[in-house]
Structures are given as C-alpha cells and as structure tokens.
Amino acid sequence: MQDRSVSEYLSFDRVAADYDATRFLPEPVRDAVVEQLLSAAALSPGQWLLDAGTGTGRFALPLARRDVRVLAVDVSVKMMRQLLRKHPPASLCLAQADLRRLPVRTQSVGAVLMAHVLHLIADWRAVLHECRRVLRGGGGLFLLYESGKRFPAREHYLQLAGERGLLRPTIGAPSAEVVLGYVRELGATVELIEHPSLQWRASRSHREVLQEMDKRTYSQMWELPDEAHRELMTQTRRWVREQFGSEDAVISAEAVVKLYAVRFPDPSSHPHES
Ligand SMILES: C[S@@+](CC[C@H](N)C(=O)[O-])C[C@H]1O[C@@H](n2cnc3c(N)ncnc32)[C@H](O)[C@@H]1O
Numbered sequence: 456m457q458d459r460s461v462s463e464y465l466s467f468d469r470v471a472a473d474y475d476a477t478r479f480l481p482e483p484v485r486d487a488v489v490e491q492l493l494s495a496a497a498l499s500p501g502q503w504l505l506d507a508g509t510g511t512g513r514f515a516l517p518l519a520r521r522d523v524r525v526l527a528v529d530v531s532v533k534m535m536r537q538l539l540r541k542h543p544p545a546s547l548c549l550a551q552a553d554l555r556r557l558p559v560r561t562q563s564v565g566a567v568l569m570a571h572v573l574h575l576i577a578d579w580r581a582v583l584h585e586c587r588r589v590l591r592g593g594g595g596l597f598l599l600y601e602s603g604k605r606f607p608a609r610e611h612y613l614q615l616a617g618e619r620g621l622l623r624p625t626i627g628a629p630s631a632e633v634v635l636g637y638v639r640e641l642g643a644t645v646e647l648i649e650h651p652s653l654q655w656r657a658s659r660s661h662r663e664v665l666q667e668m669d670k671r672t673y674s675q676m677w678e679l680p681d682e683a684h685r686e687l688m689t690q691t692r693r694w695v696r697e698q699f700g701s702e703d704a705v706i707s708a709e710a711v712v713k714l715y716a717v718r719f720p721d722p723s724s725h726p727h728e729s
Contacts (some may be wrong), residue, residue, distance in 0.1 A: 475620060484652065486517065530551065
C-alpha cells in the first residue's frame with residue numbers, strides 16, 4: 456500500500472478568492488521576471504512553456520501576453536477560474552492535473568516554470584522527475600522563489616503561532632536549497648539568474664499586513680483553529696500599537712525574486728522514467 460504521506464499535496468481551492476490580493480508583486484518586477492525567464496529559456500518559435508502549479512496565473516498570464524504558448528497546469532479549479540476571469544489570450548491553455556502525473560508528452564515542452572509549489576507536495580521529487588521527463592533536450596526548469604517582505608506584524612504573528620506549535624509543518628520540499636541539492640544529485644546544473652530588476656522595496660501599512668494575515672492564505676496557517684487565530688490577531692494588533700503607535704504606520708521592506716535555471720543532462724543520455 457502506498458504511504459499516505461507521499462500521496463499528499465495542498466490544493467489552493469480554499470483561498471482562491473483572496474490569493475492575488477495577498478501575493479502582491481509590482482508590475483515592473485513581474486515584467487522583469489518574464490523578461491529574464493524568456494531570455495534564459497531561449498524558446499524557439501512555437502515551443503511550449505509549462506507553468507506547473509499556475510494558480511491564478513500570476514506569471515502564466517504575462518508570459519502568454521508576450522505570445523508565448525503557455526500550458527498552465529494546476530490541481531485547483533478555483534484558482535484557475537480566477538485566471539480565466541482575467542481574460543487570458545488564446546496562447547494560454549489550461550489543464551487541471553496533478554503535477555506528479557503531467558498530461559504532457561515526454562520531451563515536448565521548451566521550458567517549465569514552477570513558482571512556489573514544491574513545498575506543497577509531499578512527493579516533490581516525483582514532480583521534479585516529471586518536469587525532467589517533459590522537457591526537451593536543453594530546455595530549462597525555472598524555479599522561482601520570492602523572499603523578503605519581512606513586515607513586523609507578519610513576523611510577530613508567525614513567531615507567536617510558531618512558539619505555540621500552531622503552524623502546519625511543511626509537507627513538501629523544506630527549502631529551495633534542498634530542491635537544488637536534489638536536482639544537482641540528478642546531474643543538473645543550477646544557475647541563479649540575478650538582475651537588479653528582480654529586487655525592490657515593498658511598502659505596506661501594518662493595517663494592510665494585518666488584513667492579509669486575517670485572510671489566512673498562507674498554507675502554514677490553514678489548520679489554525681479560528682479561536683487561536685483571533686487571539687493571535689488581537690495580540691499582534693496590540694503589539695503593533697505598542698511598538699509603532701498606530702496600525703497606519705507604513706513599513707518598507709526589502710523583497711527579492713530568486714529565479715533559478717535548472718538544466719538536466721541531455722535526455723538522450725538518460726532512460727525515460729516510466
Ligand atoms: C502558492 S500557489 C503558487 C501559484 C503560482 N505559481 C504563483 O506563484 O502565484 C501553489 C499552487 O500549486 C497548486 N498545487 C499544489 N499541489 C499541486 C499538485 N499536486 N498538482 C498541481 N498543482 C498543485 C495549488 O493548487 C496552487 O494553485
């Protein structure tokens with residue numbers, strides 16, 4: 456019998472309506488991601504880019520609007536409905552599927568993008584093997600991570616919740632480093648794509664940050680009992696007022712997109728996964 460832990464993943468159905476409002480990325484940074492990605496992917500005309508775990512299409516949409524043929528895959532229909540409400544162009548195709556078994560032919564796509572997905576899937580290694588299977592020779596797997604935005608109200612809430620053991624442990628890949636270590640074990644090369652346009656300063660009032668926290672769109676907060684969450688919000692609000700005088704004070708925090716280009720050895724020298 457299959458171990459239950461390796462059949463688990465977290466669909467974002469339950470937070471689809473609030474997802475975009477809590478994952479703000481300035482348009483110039485989003486455009487810069489697209490620019491850097493396309494430049495490194497060097498897709499030939501007509502080649503497909505697979506956005507694995509597309510969610511609401513934060514990246515699939517601007518890519519498709521650049522006339523790239525994008526196959527956007529997610530397990531959550533509700534997330535993809537949000538994407539459809541943004542009127543995607545005809546160059547974007549959507550498929551509901553589990554990334555551990557992609558409905559995609561072997562060696563058929565020119566590039567794969569995966570942004571904030573592998574920490575949600577217990578068997579994340581199987582997803583990486585699927586990405587490797589569907590990539591054409593020389594095609595890149597692009598792993599995107601946003602970090603920073605260490606707003607005090609958010610940090611304080613998470614610290615309190617963590618101290619009380621209320622946060623859900625990560626079910627999937629524990630960190631980018633572990634993922635990169637694994638692909639290197641598979642023989643891949645890894646390049647961090649660095650560019651000043653991938654860094655910015657995010658500004659938010661404490662009130663805005665608290666409102667985002669209250670929506671609980673971060674998966675580590677999903678299992679928090681309502682009462683415990685309300686208590687944490689009350690304590691965090693009180694702490695903000697004590698420390699900063701008002702919830703309206705605006706905080707500016709560094710933020711960065713880390714984009715890694717992973718290239719597996721030529722598939723012709725590796726037998727396919729069955
Ligand atoms: C944090 S969201 C990231 C969405 C998008 N890539 C972005 O950066 O905005 C993670 C997405 O992965 C999807 N997901 C989780 N497990 C999955 C699986 N096994 N197969 C397909 N999609 C999955 C979730 O439903 C969710 O939409």
